Amino acid sequence: MNQVTQPGLGRSTVLVTGASGYIAGWIIQYLLEEGCTVHATVRDPNKASSVGHLLKMAENSPGTLKLFKADLLDKGAFTAAMEGCDIVMHTASPFVLEGFTDANEALVRPALEGTRNVLESVNACPSVRRVVLTSSVAAIYGDNCDIEKIPSRTFTEDHWNTTSTVDHNPYQFSKTVAEQEAWKMQQAQSRWDLVTINPAMVYGPSLTKGSQSASIDTLVKMGDGRLRTGVPKLTYGVVDVREVARAHVLAAFKPEASGRHILNAGELTMLQIAKILRGKFGKRYPFPTMEVPTFAVWAFGPLFDRSVSRDFIKKNVGYPVHFDNNRSKALGVRYRPVEETFTEHFQQILDDWLVKTR
Template sequence: MSELVLVTGGTGYIGGWCIAELLHRGYHVRTTVRSADREKSVLDALSGEEDPAGRLDFAVADLTSDAGWDCALKGVDHVLHVASPLGVNSGKDPDTMIRAARDGTLRVLRAATSAGVKRIVMTSAANAASPSSYASEGITDETLWTDPEDPTLIPYRRSKTLAERAAWDFMAEQASGTELTTVLPGAVFGPILTKDNIGSVGIIARMLCGKMPGVPRIGLEVVDVRDLVDVHLRAMQSPAAAGQRFLATGEFMWMREMTQILRDDLGNEGRHVSTRQIPDTVVRLLARFRDPTLREITPALGRRNRHSTEKARTLLGWQPRSPRETVLDCAESLLAHGAVTV
């Protein structure tokens, strides 16, 4: 492959897997890091994967600054914008989180359109295509947009929604030939490349270590990180994907079901996993009086809203694996890398 693909956030969990798969498929890859001393962590994560063989280079660029982005995009054919400057952190000012997500995305898009990039595939979130929190049932698709004015939205969910909205609004005003596609994943789990950055799979690590004496009644649409990367690359390559949103969620699974799989299938290594479900009333009381960070999950208690992936399956031929396989592969990978001790 002679095409050059820029992956933003190469030290991240999803970004690392994007780099590995692109190299495996023969692409030339450039990835952004916040500082040059972080290049080694990317190379270390790839040590057991495809040999870069001169097909990987780095650019120093931070989503919170304009510096470095024009250089990072020079000569690039496609962009996988998977990096995000934020996470679920109740200690941050919500407006600061929104600005960071939106402005970081716009920095990438400005540089990409100026450089004449063919297509940008942006990672959004299924939470940007979900009904208001009072709707607990039903199946929705990409035509729905989360209402950013919903007062019950946590800052992270509002930020992802407004960042994706800003991306589509920006591209609608451009006269360039650059195309935009967005991918909206569910809860991302699966194998890790390195124990130094385990991303969203930290929840399974805590289950394995016995640090979760019980789980709340929360359901997740589990998507494997390998399948998420696959749908990104399909969206990058397919002519039909231009100007489209694609939900990339997996089967719905209660957290308690995840713990049961770990207990049943891991044998002795799953002995510390608790399958106890914490009643909703207890979670709400803890959130109110003892642990304010739990307030962000209380709107999700008992919700069964799901998302349709028919569009990705039909237009892109995407076929995600089962959540059971993803959860087990994730746990076995954490154990193999020494990320948890049981």
């Protein structure tokens, strides 16, 4: 599925930032399978829980893995890792949705300055010819209600998030300003080009038990009973992590690749996701079976989950969203059924004992 057959791919040297991440792990596996030399940056190359799975996959592949220490906010930290690379895949970016007191320091500054630091190193490295940036549909739109401003009621790569701020949806804002900075820096020179991958909510099996994401947390809550009384009528796009990783490889090595690419296999409500899981795993787990009325979510939601504000509920619950994924299909991405994605993801959650088997 989504095989890359560009001549010379196996002779390429590729830098992958944030190599211990959920998406980055699959990218590195595919690159190593193709015979690439991968320069992988992490904050601590000696931390087994972060790099052990990468070292293991490199043992049984035709490619070569080299680990480098780098931090997003350290100027020049990526220079050594980038030496000799022709492709840079910048996946590193903070993904924190709660538990912080300063959104700018936790999210916006690392995303923006991290992107700037990486691309300044690209500007100083003459071998780099293309950068692939892991962005998000969060840079396309901020709240579901934003779709009402679009006549077609469908988000495309032409749209930008104009409603998020450091105070409202700071994660979405961080992804937006980071991608905008990347395009600004790319357009200021002519040696390297830029392709962005803008995935919807990413699901699917991880290559390490250490991965954390909002998608994993949602499935755990569905399986352990915290959402048994019902879920809000919240719709969002979903995509398999393996398709997202393949898209990065395709974007890197297809000469004609350019611009932004929405990665979305389909739009689902939380109840539809629960229905898929119930259909595969039966009644052994307390998956939600009903949607909570929106007025009740607005009244009581913030009392049960402090990370959910009434403003977010007002602007997202009850609004359907749709995405145009034709550019990703033209790139070569082939989407697997969402049922397969959720079944395999939840099975891994069970295997990792994040939800106890009943």
